Amino acid sequence: MKKKIIIAGAGHGGLAAAAILGEKGYDITVFEKNKRKDMGYDWTDVFQINCFDDAGLPRPPANKYHPSYNITYTNPGKTVHITMPDIQVSSNSIMDRKDLCRYLIRLCEKNGVKFRFGTEIIAPVADKNRVIGMVVRKNDKLSAEFGDLIIDAAGMDSPLRTLLPERFGIQNEIRGSEVFTVYRAFFSKTVASSPEHKYIVHFFHMRKPGISWLITEKNYMDILIGRFGEELTEDDISEALADLRATYPAVGDEIIRGGQVARIPLRRTLPIIVADGYAAIGDSAGMTIPIIGSGIANSIRAGKYLAEAVIDDTDEEYTAKTLWKYQYNYFTNVGNKYVVIDKIKRLASSLSANDVDYLLEKEILSAGELSIGEEQATAMPLSTLSRKFIRAIPKLPFVANTARTFAKFGAVKKILKKMPEEYDKDAVAQWAEQYKNV
Ligand SMILES: Cc1cc2nc3c(=O)[nH]c(=O)nc-3n(C[C@H](O)[C@H](O)[C@H](O)COP(=O)(O)OP(=O)(O)OC[C@H]3O[C@@H](n4cnc5c(N)ncnc54)[C@H](O)[C@@H]3O)c2cc1C
Numbered sequence: 359m360k361k362k363i364i365i366a367g368a369g370h371g372g373l374a375a376a377a378i379l380g381e382k383g384y385d386i387t388v389f390e391k392n393k394r395k396d397m398g399y400d401w402t403d404v405f406q407i408n409c410f411d412d413a414g415l416p417r418p419p420a421n422k423y424h425p426s427y428n429i430t431y432t433n434p435g436k437t438v439h440i441t442m443p444d445i446q447v448s449s450n451s452i453m454d455r456k457d458l459c460r461y462l463i464r465l466c467e468k469n470g471v472k473f474r475f476g477t478e479i480i481a482p483v484a485d486k487n488r489v490i491g492m493v494v495r496k497n498d499k500l501s502a503e504f505g506d507l508i509i510d511a512a513g514m515d516s517p518l519r520t521l522l523p524e525r526f527g528i529q530n531e532i533r534g535s536e537v538f539t540v541y542r543a544f545f546s547k548t549v550a551s552s553p554e555h556k557y558i559v560h561f562f563h564m565r566k567p568g569i570s571w572l573i574t575e576k577n578y579m580d581i582l583i584g585r586f587g588e589e590l591t592e593d594d595i596s597e598a599l600a601d602l603r604a605t606y607p608a609v610g611d612e613i614i615r616g617g618q619v620a621r622i623p624l625r626r627t628l629p630i631i632v633a634d635g636y637a638a639i640g641d642s643a644g645m646t647i648p649i650i651g652s653g654i655a656n657s658i659r660a661g662k663y664l665a666e667a668v669i670d671d672t673d674e675e676y677t678a679k680t681l682w683k684y685q686y687n688y689f690t691n692v693g694n695k696y697v698v699i700d701k702i703k704r705l706a707s708s709l710s711a712n713d714v715d716y717l718l719e720k721e722i723l724s725a726g727e728l729s730i731g732e733e734q735a736t737a738m739p740l741s742t743l744s745r746k747f748i749r750a751i752p753k754l755p756f757v758a759n760t761a762r763t764f765a766k767f768g769a770v771k772k773i774l775k776k777m778p779e780e781y782d783k784d785a786v787a788q789w790a791e792q793y794k795n796v
Contacts, residue, residue, distance in 0.1 A: 360384045361674045364505035365471075366479050366492060366518055368397065370654050371639035372511025373462040374413050374661025379668060380469030388471060389494055389503065391478040398459035401542050401616045402580070407451040409655035413662040418453065418461040426450035427573065430555035431728055433718040434562040434711040436605070439555065440718070440725050458654070482508070482518045482636075487525060488677075489636035492518060507676040508636050509664065511657075514623050516642040526633040527787060532644060535707060538568075538624035538651045539590040543617040544578040546610030553606045561718070564598050565711035569650075572602055572609070579609045584651065586707045590619060622651040626700040627693040629790035632681035637664055645693065648700040656692055663687040682781035694774045697796075698767055769796050 360383060365372040368390040376386045390397070404426045410417045430441040463473065476496060483491040483502055491504035510518045514537075520530045552574045563570035568585035583590070583598045603609045623644040631643040639645070639660050646653035667684035668676070709717075717723040773796045778785045 361506035363507045363509065364389065364492070364503060365509045365511055367510070367512025367516065368459070368463065369511030369513055369640040369642065369657060370462065371645070371657030371661045372509050373466055374415060374658040375509060375639065375664045376471045377415055377462065377465045377469050378413070378662060378665035380466055380471040382669060386471045388466065388473045389477045389479055390473065390475050392475065394475045397463065398456040399616070399620070400456065401544065402452050402454050403458070403654055404450050404452050405652055405654040406449050408449065409658040412659050415465065418458065422457045422461065423451040423453035426452050427557040430558045432558060432560050433715045434565050435715045437715070438718040440728060441555065442725055442728065479512060479517050481521045484523060488634040506635065506674065507668065510636065510638040510642045511640050512642055514621060514641040519638055519642050526636070527630050528633060528638065529628045532623045532625065535587055535704070536623060536625040537588050538584050538586060538622045539588050539619060540582060540584040540622060540651070541590060541595045541619045542582045543613050544580050544615040546612035546614055547577065547579055548608050548610045550607035552608050562711040562714045564601060567707050570598055570602065572606060574608065578614050581609070586624065622646055622653065624648050624651055624703065626697045627689065629793045630786065632678050632685050634677045637681050637684060639664055648696055648703040649706070659692055660688050663691070679781040686777065686779055689777060697770050697774060701767065701770065
């Protein structure tokens with residue numbers, strides 16, 4: 359009989375791995391704090407639908423998603439508008455988050471995965487150097503749940519990852535500049551004519567580091583206000599909304615959906631995501647695309663690499679050594695390309711709104727350089743992307759020398775190449791230190 363696998367939190371990557379493993383007959387239980395009916399944010403997401411093909415999973419029904427729109431970028435001064443070519447549209451789809459959660463849960467259940475909704479994970483349980491279970495709370499009652507492998511899909515603030523003892527070598531906190539704080543809401547539409555650009559992204563909106571977007575839908579206006587870091591106050595949101603309304607009178611007053619603030623990791627994948635009896639996935643492992651914060655497609659792709667490592671571990675040991683295959687394959691196929699983007703994001707965070715105005719007004723950054731979204735990140739070689747960006751830096755009148763020193767893209771490539779293919783504790787720890795600091 360197969361050993362017991364626990365999915366902690368019904369995050370996308372955990373569910374993708376569960377669906378694959380469930381089909382192979384593994385004994386899998388998902389523990390999720392929300393009730394089934396409350397699953398998923400109350401809004402839509404843009405992500406690459408072909409992540410399902412990559413993971414070997416069936417796509418959601420075609421009537422549940424539709425192609426995304428061409429993005430237009432504008433600078434803080436709103437003097438320049440750059441509309442991206444169609445390539446970005448062709449790969450990205452828009453799907454309701456609640457539909458996506460429902461679909462993944464049904465897929466898992468069809469494959470025999472069990473769910474324990476309304477069960478909050480409190481802390482990991484460890485025996486020496488192995489994670490063996492977790493403390494959970496249901497209806498105010500605490501109990502312990504044990505498993506041979508705990509897959510941590512409980513998001514950025516996962517109580518498992520954050521409370522793992524230091525000896526496991528996994529970064530606990532995702533904080534400060536590694537975070538994107540985001541307000542999202544769908545507003546009513548007024549009778550004023552629709553904005554010229556269907557999907558517009560304001561860089562450094564209100565001259566603060568971050569982005570705001572406005573998507574004009576048939577029946578509502580979809581607004582996102584995001585800041586690099588953890589600072590996004592009620593006043594920031596009110597001021598940004600007022601500015602968007604003044605710029606685009608079609609934005610109405612009534613909130614139709616959403617209206618919450620949430621946090622996403624905005625960084626390269628954590629240096630180590632596996633330990634004996636434990637694997638982190640999705641936001642818990644920091645798998646979003648730095649800058650834009652999309653994490654759904656990467657999480658689902660990661661689910662496949664994790665499931666493969668589990669299946670290949672025929673002795674069902676689930677140790678750091680056997681799970682390393684998951685980390686190695688995820689990094690080499692997906693995660694590594696976002697390290698340069700993470701550096702660009704760090705650099706961008708150090709710019710001022712004036713710098714960003716200059717970059718766009720002088721056409722130093724044009725559609726090519728701005729193609730750092732999902733499809734382009736995979737399509738454009740890192741060397742080209744980094745060369746283009748590095749060429750732009752000396753032209754900036756405002757950027758300090760430190761920023762130039764900071765952007766050593768060549769070093770990134772070297773470190774990524776050095777990632778050990780086979781697990782060796784010391785070699786992995788040494789590599790992780792370099793990866794963290796490059
Ligand atoms: C405003 C906003 C807009 C976004 N837009 C996009 C987008 O357009 N495209 C895109 O690709 N990504 C988007 N993202 C990012 C995306 O949400 C994540 O990257 C993606 O969901 C992967 O995260 P995850 O599934 O690992 O974790 P999460 O989505 O955080 O899921 C974690 C799960 O674990 C559960 N959980 C957490 N703690 C506990 C606990 N203690 N006990 C039990 N269960 C627990 C949660 O309830 C949740 O179900 C957006 C995020 C935000 C906040």
